[in-house]
Amino acid sequence: MSDFFDDEPQDEEDIKSRTQIKREAEALQSLGxxxxxxxxxxxxxxxxxxxxxxxxxEAGRLRQNEAKRRHLQYIGKLMRAEDAEQIREHIERQEAGTRAYTQHFHQLENWRDLLLNDDKQIEPFVSAYPDADRQHLRQLVRNARKEAERNKPPAAARKLFKYIRDLDDNQ
Incomplete structure (x- = not known):
């Protein structure tokens, strides 16, 4: 008879607070x-x-903010039936790849800037990229510096960067 009046749930781990439910719904909306x-x-x-x-x-078609907000809530509701962890992992892998690519791109830009600012950087660059043609590299650097002095558009600097990127791709 005491079981009949027992209002407490059997498993306390199954109980979720309203705040926890709301956080989970917002996380699914964010993922959506x-x-x-x-x-x-x-x-x-x-x-x-x-x-x-x-x-x-359909979300890409919506333009009004309130409609977007409601539709995002709908997507969050649909996300409850999906494997959110698999989706999250896939997006994180893609974002990590993008970050790595961006970081690598910045390293190449850094090489270009070092070469344009200091002639002594040609040796470390050639040791890092043994396939580099020193004469061609010096000519590209010289042309880029001349353009910068004359306040012309940086076409030669772009050519230098393209050369650096090509060397990196071939390595």
Whole structure:
């Protein structure tokens, strides 16, 4: 008879506070917002329901802020049935790859800037990139400096960067 009046749940771990439920819903909406910004090729790699795919496609068509907000809530609701962890991991891998590419791109830009500012940097560059043609490299650096002195558009600096990038790609 005491079981009849026992209002407390058997498992306290199953109980979620309203705040926790709201945080989880907002996290799914946030994940859905990241999905909206993804390219179709990336979305094709994910196992998403047809309903969620249609909702993501529809989100790009909406222009009014309130409509976008409501639609994002709808996407968050649809996300409850999806494997959120798999989606999150896929997006994180893609973002990590983008960050690594950006960092590598900045390193190449740094080489270009070092070469333009100091002739002594040619030796470390050639040791890092043994396929580099010193004479061609010096000529590109010289042309870029002349352009900078004359306040011309940086066409030679772009050629230098392209040469550096090509060397890096071939290495």
């Amino acid at each position: 917002k990241k999905l909206i910004g993804q390219k179709p090729e990336m979305l094709a790699k994910l196992s998403l329901s047809d309903e969620l795919r249609a909702a993501l496609k």
